[in-house]
Amino acid sequence: MTPAEGPTGGDIDRLIHEPARRVIMTILYTAVSADFLYLLRETGLSKGNLSSHLSKLEAAGYVEIEKTFRGKIPLTICRLSEGGRTAFRRYRGYLKKVVASMTR
Amino acid sequence: MNDLQREMDQIEKRTRRYWFADGLAEIAAGSAFLMVALYFLLSTVFSRGAPKDALNIVFPVLVIVVVFGARRATHLAKDRWVHPRTGYVSFEPRPRNRVANAVLGAVIAAALAFLASRAPIREWIPALMGLIFAAGFFVLGRKAGMLRFPIAGISCAVVGVLLSIQHMEEDRAAGLLFGWLGLVLIAGGTIALRAYLRHAPPQSDGRSGDGPQEKA
Secondary structure, eight states: OOTTTOSEETTEEHHHHSHHHHHHHHHHHHSSEEEHHHHHHHHOOOHHHHHHHHHHHHHTTSEEEEEEEETTEEEEEEEEOHHHHHHHHHHHHHHHHHHHHHHO | OHHHHHHHHHHHHHHHHHHHHTSHHHHHHHHHHHHHHHHHHHHHHSOSSHHHHHHHHHHHHHHHHHHHHHHHHHHHHIIIIIHHHHOOEEOOOOHHHHHHHHHHHHHHHHHHHHHHTSHHHHTTHHHHHHHHHHHHHHHHHHHHTOSHHHHHHHHHHHHHHHHHHTTOOHHHHHHHHHHHHHHHHHHHHHHHHHHHHHHOOOOSSOGGGOOSOOOO
């Protein structure tokens, strides 16, 4: 599955629409990158759950994950790919359209 | 759907706020502003001759060193005290933001230089600078959803207007305004840092290294 295709259901991207993944995508869209510890704290997920969601986003090409070290401390850095950024922009645009049509 | 948008807006604000949550950036910026204040106040002491010339030569170098030094010190302090506690987030501005910020800074500097050359308006420059700082703080406070920035902004605007009303010598007024700004930032940053360290104990298990396992 390529990022351009996306796992969409109709107009909405179901992969991003899942609540935990939506939080992860919103954080990574706002910042340039964030590490596993920050995402863990902000999402309130367990380590296993967060890993699973990140794996799905990585498999879709939305998120890039880099395992590195800061001194002796291992660090897992996550960032949105260009495809992920585009998909998230499209997702937000869709939400805005829906809200606008509901308020008309 | 509206709730979803609100939720995402809140997450965005919280993420932006994280850079300021520990107060380190404010302490660094406040220190830089104090250095600028020191230059203006020294200018009032050495108003002409060789010391003034030396000051004018040293000042631009000093500003560059202090700005880059403060930035580097902030990153080092965050690496040491913040990232092991609550995680690492990178906020490097994207290239187009850098260009927009540089253009905005140049426009403001040009406007101030123009006003400085016009005698009747000159004495209102501290008020104008205070208002510019206040506008900047309001934008920052709105983006990050933090109250302490608008408060700092209001105090800068008030101090700027008060200095203008006093018809003070330009360098002294600029020194006092930058000094006030530096002190406000350092005070706000120190309070934030204390609160942050109290509420975020160090992590003991190095969880930052966890994450999805490598595929075979």
